[in-house]
Amino acid sequence: MENLERVLSEHPFFAGLQPEYIKLLVGCASNVAFKPGEFILREGEPAESFYLIRHGKVMIETFVAGKGSIMIRTREAGEILGWSWLVPPYKWHFDARALEVTRAIALDGKCLRGKCDEDYRLGYEIMKRFNAIIAERLEATRLQLMDIYGDHV
Template sequence: MRDLEQTLREHPFLEGLDTEHLKLLVGCASNVVFKSGEFIIREGEEADAFYFIRQGRVLIETHVPQKGPIMIRSREAGEILGWSWLVPPYRWHFDARAVELTRAIALDGKCLREKCEEDHDLGYEVMRRFVAIIAERLEATRLQLLDIYGNSTNK
């Protein structure tokens, strides 16, 4: 528990969060480990958590029939994985797979949603941080869609 609190306190994602709120978060947190190749998230399943990745690399991907998995984005140590736990109906939209041994802290989504509902100050702090993450993903996705290296005269 000490270790969890310490790790979360030092995480840039939670920088500036007061101790009381941090303790609430720690109450929903647990250490998890995924082997290389193991799925962390499966499309369509209940989005019941998000992850602070501490070590390793995770690929967010989707499976296209006849084409196989298409990688959308990678997540590495220091980054956050997953935000569907925040948005009804709380289902994952993509797969996420560890491609190396990956250690993370999982935060229980249902637990955290309830706490946010009880304490809107905490809800605001969590929401504020996730909006930044979602905005970054959106911006990166737009850039990705522009296919900037494409050779427009030949392709």
């Protein structure tokens, strides 16, 4: 457990979070590892956790009949995978697959939601962090949609 606590506190995502909250979060955390090609999340399934990627690379993708797998975004060490656990109906919208051996810490969403409900300050800290991620992804998505390297911007 001490190990997990250290990993959590050193992860950029939790930078600046008070140690007591880290301790609290450890209760929802577990170490996970995925082989290359292995699914981490599946579209439509309940979103019960999110992942702090410690090592490796993950591909977020969706599958379209006739076109195959459309890759949307890669996530790497130091980054976060998954925020559907935060928003009802708590289901994954995309697939995520490990591209290489990937080690991560999974945080149980249900557990975390409960802790956040109990302590709004923790909730606010977590929300702030996810907000930044969501905003960044929204901007990046906009850029991607604009097809800026195409014929017409």
